[in-house]
Structure formats: C-alpha cells, structure tokens
Amino acid sequence: MLLCDFDDKFILDLLFRQLQIFKLTKSEEELIELLFDDTKRRVEYCFINTNNKYYNKDGEAFFNPFHSGQWCIFLYYLSNTIFKSNNENKIVCDKIYYLNRMLNSCDLFYEVILPEIFHLDHPLGTVIGRGIFSDYFSFSQGCTVGNNKGIFPKFGKRVKMLSNSKVIGDSIIGDNVIISANSYIKDINIPNNSIVFGSSPNLVIKNIKSEDLIKYWT
Known part of the structure; x- marks a missing residue:
C-alpha cells in the first residue's frame, strides 16, 4: 500500500x-x-x-x-x-x-524508459537521454546521459551517478558501479563492481568490494 x-x-x-x-x-x-x-x-x-x-x-x-x-x-x-x-x-x-x-x-522525457526501480537525489540540472537502464539506477544533480553519433549507453543494475557525472555514447556500464562526481565516460565499457574517476579516455577504474558498496545504497 x-x-x-x-x-x-x-x-x-x-x-x-x-x-x-x-x-x-x-x-x-x-x-x-x-x-x-x-x-x-x-x-x-x-x-x-x-x-x-x-x-x-x-x-x-x-x-x-x-x-x-x-x-x-x-x-x-x-x-x-x-x-x-x-x-x-x-x-x-x-x-x-x-x-x-x-x-x-530535471529532464526526464516520457519516451525514455527508466526502470521500475530508480532513485534521484537533488536532480537539478540533470538530463537523462534514451539509454538502456536497469533497476536501482540512481543519479544526482548535474548528471547527463547522452548519445554520440546516435548511440546511447547501457547501464547494468545498481549504477549510481554522482553529481555532475556524464555517460555518453557507446558505453556499457556494468552492475554495481559508482560513477564519481565530475566523471566523464564516453564510448568506454566499465566492468562490474567498480568505482570510476576522471574523464575519457584517461579514466581511473578501481574495483570495489561488494561489502563496501553497501554504504552507497543507504
């Protein structure tokens, strides 16, 4: 109820x-x-x-x-x-x-297919384009999901975009991924259980233990 x-x-x-x-x-x-x-x-x-x-x-x-x-x-x-x-x-x-x-x-166009479970936190200035999203997708202020040459990114489960992060183009974001504040991902795949820093093509991708991920989802 x-x-x-x-x-x-x-x-x-x-x-x-x-x-x-x-x-x-x-x-x-x-x-x-x-x-x-x-x-x-x-x-x-x-x-x-x-x-x-x-x-x-x-x-x-x-x-x-x-x-x-x-x-x-x-x-x-x-x-x-x-x-x-x-x-x-x-x-x-x-x-x-x-x-x-x-x-x-916040730009959430009705033709964009967001999952049945998603979360936003202070979403001012965010634009969510026509990516492919999975459950527990989460975003904050100033985030962008957009295309490059007509190709949009794909997101696994439990992806969290922190403030002013961007994911553009032919990118596949794995499950349990934290995209840190001000990061910029373009046409690059990110493995499961990762935290991402920096800007493409010079990203820093670190493995994060599943037990450490819990604090990001509470």
Missing part, C-alpha cells in the same frame, strides 16, 4: 492546478484520472525498493507530494504511463513533462 498524508482528490487537485498553466483540457484531466491508480502502483513499487528514509514509513512505501524528488518521480511515471497506454496522447504527456522540467529542473 502507498501511504500518503493526503488523499487522491487532494493530489489530483494539486496536479491539475499546476498543469493549468498549460491549459489542461477536461479530456486530459479524465485521462489522468483514469491512469492515476496505475501510476500510483508504479510509484509504490519504486519507493518500497528505495533505501531512503523519506520514501518508506512503517515498512510501507510513503509518498509526499511536497517532497520535490518524489513529485519528480511521480510526474515522470504519470507521463510515461499515459504515453505507454496510447502514444497518441502526446500533448498531455508533453504538458506533464514540461511541468516536471519547470518544477524540478
């Missing part, structure tokens, strides 16, 4: 008031209401698998619409859920995506 201090009516009213800047239509409101429960289920699954004290309460997933990171994730899942239901509804998806950019300074 997704716990929240506010009922669905309050959350939808808040959302519709925010979206009125884009002149939300009645049919668009009805579509959002139709897919609201599906979006909440995705949010619940994501949050219950997140090791963050603000996302869980008494062993249940907890949603606070006034926590900007949680609202950012909710808006992404809502726009993506609507898009997947019928990609002819792009205008309302555009409005929700645009709202997310305005409120959170």
Whole structure:
C-alpha cells in the first residue's frame, strides 16, 4: 500500500492546478484520472525498493507530494504511463513533462524508459537521454546521459551517478558501479563492481568490494 498524508482528490487537485498553466483540457484531466491508480502502483513499487528514509514509513512505501524528488518521480511515471497506454496522447504527456522540467529542473522525457526501480537525489540540472537502464539506477544533480553519433549507453543494475557525472555514447556500464562526481565516460565499457574517476579516455577504474558498496545504497 502507498501511504500518503493526503488523499487522491487532494493530489489530483494539486496536479491539475499546476498543469493549468498549460491549459489542461477536461479530456486530459479524465485521462489522468483514469491512469492515476496505475501510476500510483508504479510509484509504490519504486519507493518500497528505495533505501531512503523519506520514501518508506512503517515498512510501507510513503509518498509526499511536497517532497520535490518524489513529485519528480511521480510526474515522470504519470507521463510515461499515459504515453505507454496510447502514444497518441502526446500533448498531455508533453504538458506533464514540461511541468516536471519547470518544477524540478530535471529532464526526464516520457519516451525514455527508466526502470521500475530508480532513485534521484537533488536532480537539478540533470538530463537523462534514451539509454538502456536497469533497476536501482540512481543519479544526482548535474548528471547527463547522452548519445554520440546516435548511440546511447547501457547501464547494468545498481549504477549510481554522482553529481555532475556524464555517460555518453557507446558505453556499457556494468552492475554495481559508482560513477564519481565530475566523471566523464564516453564510448568506454566499465566492468562490474567498480568505482570510476576522471574523464575519457584517461579514466581511473578501481574495483570495489561488494561489502563496501553497501554504504552507497543507504
């Protein structure tokens, strides 16, 4: 169950008031209401698998619409859920995506397929492009996932991008990888269980023990 201090009516009213800047239509409101429960289920699954004290309460997933990171994730899942239901509804998806950019300074386009479990922490200035992502992907402020000559990177499970890090082009990032602050990876593969420093082509890649990885995920 997704716990929240506010009922669905309050959350939808808040959302519709925010979206009125884009002149939300009645049919668009009805579509959002139709897919609201599906979006909440995705949010619940994501949050219950997140090791963050603000996302869980008494062993249940907890949603606070006034926590900007949680609202950012909710808006992404809502726009993506609507898009997947019928990609002819792009205008309302555009409005929700645009709202997310305005409120959170984070570019999470609804056609980008983020995993069912991901986390963000102060994501201002981050742009997430059309990479291939796996569960427990995590990013912070100023991060970029982008293409080089039309090729986007691929990410294994439990990849954590620290502030101002970038992954570009034909790169395969393994499982359990920490991309350190200000690192720049371009067209290079990173092995499992690694921490990465520096800039391509002069990266420093160090093995990190699985027991030492735990502190990065709490």
